[in-house]
Amino acid sequence: MKKLKISLSFLTILLPGLLAAQSEGATDNWLASPGIIGTIFLVVLVLVIAVIILLTRFNAYLTSYKDKQKHKDRSDFTDEISGLEDDEIDAILENRKKAKKYRLQGNELGSENKAVDKKGLIHNLTQRPNNPLFDEKKKHKIRLETPEELKKIMIYYLGAAIFWLVFGTLVGEYLGLKFVWPELDKVSWLSFGRLRPVHTNTVFWGWSSLAMIGLGYFVIARTSNTRINSYKMAWWAFILINLTVVFGNIALMAGINNGGAEYREYIWPIMLLFAIGLVLTFINFYKTVAQRKISEIYISNWFILASLLWTITLSIIGYLPFYQDGLGETVVQGYYMHQGVGMWFMTFTLGLVYYYLPAALNKPIYSYSLGVLAFWTQMLFYTLIGTHHFVFSPLPWWLQTVAIVFSAGMFIPVIAGTTNFLMTMKGSWSHISKSYVLPFFLVGTVFYFVGSSQGSFQAFRFTQYIWHFNDFNVAHSHMTMYGIVAFFLWAGVYSIFPKITGKEPPQTLVGAHFWVAFIGLFAYMISLMIGGTFRGLSWIEGNAFIESVILMKEYWVWRAVGGTLMFFSHIIFAYNFYYMIKNRSKTDVAVEGKERPVYTTESKEINA
Amino acid sequence: MFNFHKDHKKLVIVALSVFVILSIFISVVPASNLQYVQPFPTDEALTEAERAGLNVYVQENCVACHTQQVRGIEMDKMWGDRPSLPSDYYYTKKRLDVWRQSPSLLGSERTGPDLTNIGKRQPGEGWHLLHLYNPRSVVNASIMPSYPWMFEEKDATRITDEDVVVPVPEEYLNEPGKKIVAKPKALNLVAYLQSLKQPEMPGNEDVEFIPSIKDDLDVAQEARKSGGVDGEKLYMNTCAACHQQSGKGLVGAFPPLEGSSIVLDDDPELMLQIILAGYDARSDYGVMPPFAAQLNDEEIAAIANHERTSWGNDASEVTAEDVKKVREYVMEMNQ
Numbered sequence: 020m021k022k023l024k025i026s027l028s029f030l031t032i033l034l035p036g037l038l039a040a041q042s043e044g045a046t047d048n049w050l051a052s053p054g055i056i057g058t059i060f061l062v063v064l065v066l067v068i069a070v071i072i073l074l075t076r077f078n079a080y081l082t083s084y085k086d087k088q089k090h091k092d093r094s095d096f097t098d099e100i101s102g103l104e105d106d107e108i109d110a111i112l113e114n115r116k117k118a119k120k121y122r123l124q125g126n127e128l129g130s131e132n133k134a135v136d137k138k139g140l141i142h143n144l145t146q147r148p149n150n151p152l153f154d155e156k157k158k159h160k161i162r163l164e165t166p167e168e169l170k171k172i173m174i175y176y177l178g179a180a181i182f183w184l185v186f187g188t189l190v191g192e193y194l195g196l197k198f199v200w201p202e203l204d205k206v207s208w209l210s211f212g213r214l215r216p217v218h219t220n221t222v223f224w225g226w227s228s229l230a231m232i233g234l235g236y237f238v239i240a241r242t243s244n245t246r247i248n249s250y251k252m253a254w255w256a257f258i259l260i261n262l263t264v265v266f267g268n269i270a271l272m273a274g275i276n277n278g279g280a281e282y283r284e285y286i287w288p289i290m291l292l293f294a295i296g297l298v299l300t301f302i303n304f305y306k307t308v309a310q311r312k313i314s315e316i317y318i319s320n321w322f323i324l325a326s327l328l329w330t331i332t333l334s335i336i337g338y339l340p341f342y343q344d345g346l347g348e349t350v351v352q353g354y355y356m357h358q359g360v361g362m363w364f365m366t367f368t369l370g371l372v373y374y375y376l377p378a379a380l381n382k383p384i385y386s387y388s389l390g391v392l393a394f395w396t397q398m399l400f401y402t403l404i405g406t407h408h409f410v411f412s413p414l415p416w417w418l419q420t421v422a423i424v425f426s427a428g429m430f431i432p433v434i435a436g437t438t439n440f441l442m443t444m445k446g447s448w449s450h451i452s453k454s455y456v457l458p459f460f461l462v463g464t465v466f467y468f469v470g471s472s473q474g475s476f477q478a479f480r481f482t483q484y485i486w487h488f489n490d491f492n493v494a495h496s497h498m499t500m501y502g503i504v505a506f507f508l509w510a511g512v513y514s515i516f517p518k519i520t521g522k523e524p525p526q527t528l529v530g531a532h533f534w535v536a537f538i539g540l541f542a543y544m545i546s547l548m549i550g551g552t553f554r555g556l557s558w559i560e561g562n563a564f565i566e567s568v569i570l571m572k573e574y575w576v577w578r579a580v581g582g583t584l585m586f587f588s589h590i591i592f593a594y595n596f597y598y599m600i601k602n603r604s605k606t607d608v609a610v611e612g613k614e615r616p617v618y619t620t621e622s623k624e625i626n627a
Numbered sequence: 628m629f630n631f632h633k634d635h636k637k638l639v640i641v642a643l644s645v646f647v648i649l650s651i652f653i654s655v656v657p658a659s660n661l662q663y664v665q666p667f668p669t670d671e672a673l674t675e676a677e678r679a680g681l682n683v684y685v686q687e688n689c690v691a692c693h694t695q696q697v698r699g700i701e702m703d704k705m706w707g708d709r710p711s712l713p714s715d716y717y718y719t720k721k722r723l724d725v726w727r728q729s730p731s732l733l734g735s736e737r738t739g740p741d742l743t744n745i746g747k748r749q750p751g752e753g754w755h756l757l758h759l760y761n762p763r764s765v766v767n768a769s770i771m772p773s774y775p776w777m778f779e780e781k782d783a784t785r786i787t788d789e790d791v792v793v794p795v796p797e798e799y800l801n802e803p804g805k806k807i808v809a810k811p812k813a814l815n816l817v818a819y820l821q822s823l824k825q826p827e828m829p830g831n832e833d834v835e836f837i838p839s840i841k842d843d844l845d846v847a848q849e850a851r852k853s854g855g856v857d858g859e860k861l862y863m864n865t866c867a868a869c870h871q872q873s874g875k876g877l878v879g880a881f882p883p884l885e886g887s888s889i890v891l892d893d894d895p896e897l898m899l900q901i902i903l904a905g906y907d908a909r910s911d912y913g914v915m916p917p918f919a920a921q922l923n924d925e926e927i928a929a930i931a932n933h934e935r936t937s938w939g940n941d942a943s944e945v946t947a948e949d950v951k952k953v954r955e956y957v958m959e960m961n962q
């Protein structure tokens with residue numbers, strides 16, 4: 020203990036000296052300078068040592084306190100024994116003697132009685148043993164009564180979404196192979212430049228958007244305890260969004276491109292269809308919430324309604340022409356592409372998680388207020404950080420600085436959301452090994468934290484030196500759009516569809532989907548992160564550009580391997596979905612003797 | 628007052644209006660301010676062919692892999708003489724037509740090299756055409772796609788005077804004996820690429836780049852002072868695209884430097900003259916562009932020495948003094 024104290028004071032004396040030695044000359048790049056790193060290290064070291072000392076002291080105090088307590092207990096016991104009467108002691112010994120002599124008779128478990136399930140606890144009887152390879156997961160017991168029209172909407176939205184997922188990732192997979200074999204084909208419609216936006220736009224507007232809205236319909240109706248305002252509107256939006264993706268992709272492959280700005284590649288007449296689809300969806304959701312049967316608006320609906328409004332706004336700003344000549348377009352691009360991810364996919368998906376996660380665990384969300392905090396900070400901080408895609412570019416310096424500062428602010432909504440989800444799961448960890456849905460939620464949550472904070476770090480000027488412009492960004496976008504959004508969407512699909520169709524997918528195949536997608540994502544991500552870092556360092560060294568292409572080759576191979584796994588997992592997912600909806604029970608199963616307060620008791624006429 | 632939990636109208640109105648206000652502040656206002664930018668007096672508007680080429684550039688979505696922005700940091704120095712400025716984009720970033728917006732030329736991904744200064748770095752039309760027809764014919768390790776639909780295969784007998792024939796090496800031809808002729812699409816695209824040069828800044832001040840890592844700058848300055856320029860790196864960045872890393876050139880397009888009598892000549896004058904002023908005396912090879920404006924005397928000397936002592940070449944050293952003399956001579960000839 021003494022030694023520690025001496026070394027501690029020694030360090031505190033040394034510290035100012037070291038600081039002074041390092042501080043001269045380091046004006047810019049201060050964070051990267053060895054002096055600062057060393058200083059931080061030393062301060063942390065002091066802190067760690069202080070904490071260790073504190074803990075040892077505290078432990079010693081606790082031990083002495085415990086010893087005192089033990090001594091007291093012992094003397095109390097002695098007093099009690101010596102105070103006992105003779106017949107009291109006899110009774111105790113008598114009881115002990117009996118206990119020692121007891122032997123089992125062989126009929127204690129009622130083996131001669133008839134087996135009767137008096138309370139209706141047994142649901143499933145099988146003569147076959149368990150699958151010897153895989154742990155059997157719990158089955159969904161709850162079946163939710165859902166109007167047939169709503170079921171149909173969800174099945175069609177998700178069905179189309181899954182079609183676009185398979186198609187979009189097939190294109191992505193093909194593009195990944197082109198990094199390894201650039202001469203894979205020589206067809207203009209399939210060339211890399213034209214096909215790349217087909218991949219991104221398909222998985223954005225086709226897969227993620229349709230899946231989100233489809234899952235959103237259930238949340239909106241369920242948490243408002245009412246029925247959807249207009250099924251007809253839902254169908255129109257469905258048609259418009261699908262047409263957007265079909266026309267948009269054909270146009271892109273034919274070489275009709277809005278100007279190459281990411282996620283704004285569809286020309287405005289096509290993107291207009293999507294915007295109308297969103298407006299219809301918003302009106303529909305809003306009116307449903309307005310007709311809710313409970314006074315409070317559930318937090319999911321905050322996120323979902325706002326994300327629709329925000330996305331409509333940003334599409335309008337992104338496509339209006341009045342301020343987009345010269346670098347005006349670049350400012351708008353930073354804003355648009357970042358908000359496309361943040362205000363649309365992330366906000367909407369979080370809204371879904373606030374319903375599906377607690378529903379899957381059958382318990383309330385940990386903290387409603389944290390959700391509200393996450394909501395408002397998401398709006399304030401996320402909106403301002405688009406320009407961090409253009410750090411060191413000719414855009415105004417203040418815009419870049421605002422973006423970097425608020426990127427750091429993003430830690431608040433991210434930590435609030437992550438804490439909320441993890442605390443909701445707390446106490447239910449055992450469910451994870453028993454459920455095929457929760458692993459998806461857990462991975463989504465972990466990536467929500469890791470992917471988002473990593474993005475904030477990436478926005479800092481120093482990390483921009485190494486990672487900007489290279490494959491690291493591709494890894495980051497897959498970590499978020501795939502690790503967060505896709506995993507949460509899968510969690511939502513697996514947690515709700517068995518309940519509304521009454522059919523559960525084969526558990527081994529759900530497991531296969533999970534693991535293949537997860538391992539694939541990891542291979543994809545890690546290879547591009549390592550390769551991207553080496554590439555950035557090679558650029559900083561000032562090596563010939565082609566050397567940075569050559570060094571990426573092996574990482575691109577690994578990326579293709581990861582991408583292939585991801586694609587296969589989507590085929591498994593598509594089969595699982597098909598399995599859940601084929602032969603679904605069309606009518607709601609009436610459960611005898613139970614009140615069903617939701618939906619069916621309402622017989623509201625819809626003007627359709 | 629603000630009971631968002633129960634009042635859906637208030638919730639929606641507040642969420643929308645705050646977002647709209649923030650959006651206007653962070654995107655519409657700064658974007659509008661950037662509309663008043665003026666072009667450099669030294670910059671020129673795109674010609675018709677160059678504009679058509681820009682359209683091809685957008686159509687093929689070259690933006691997906693090529694940036695056009697020199698950031699103000701040391702590592703971007705290889706892509707331009709100074710950091711890019713809003714004025715640089717005055718002529719190129721305009722709304723294309725009713726259907727399509729201003730092209731997103733700055734880009735976000737550098738899978739391939741930055742193209743801000745490609746017209747200066749790689750000025751030869753022949754090289755560009757060959758590279759578009761099959762990038763691997765000039766840069767072996769390239770992963771850029773080929774663009775064969777911008778070219779036509781023709782019989783040698785049907786070639787007219789107007790046809791621009793691309794000197795594609797035999798091994799890259801689909802059918803031996805055919806000639807590859809560039810279509811207008813390819814020619815326009817190359818015209819656009821050749822037009823990509825950083826306009827000179829009036830006043831021509833030395834612009835500071837922010838160093839990537841402080842120590843790097845010191846080392847670089849040290850090296851500059853002692854004249855230690857890395858000839859091999861410079862060769863790779865400037866010359867290898869045509870003459871190849873191996874110095875073997877490309878048969879039918881670019882002459883070899885390995886064993887070349889000009890390179891091995893004890894008197895380096897002709898060699899330096901070709902580097903400084905360019906060369907177009909041999910019909911069997913493409914045109915060599917001049918590099919006098921792009922490279923200084925030390926750099927040219929370093930490149931020349933690398934060429935004279937690599938791939939088995941063994942010729943005498945060239946000094947920056949020699950280059951200076953030839954440069955003065957070339958300047959006189961041009962006047």
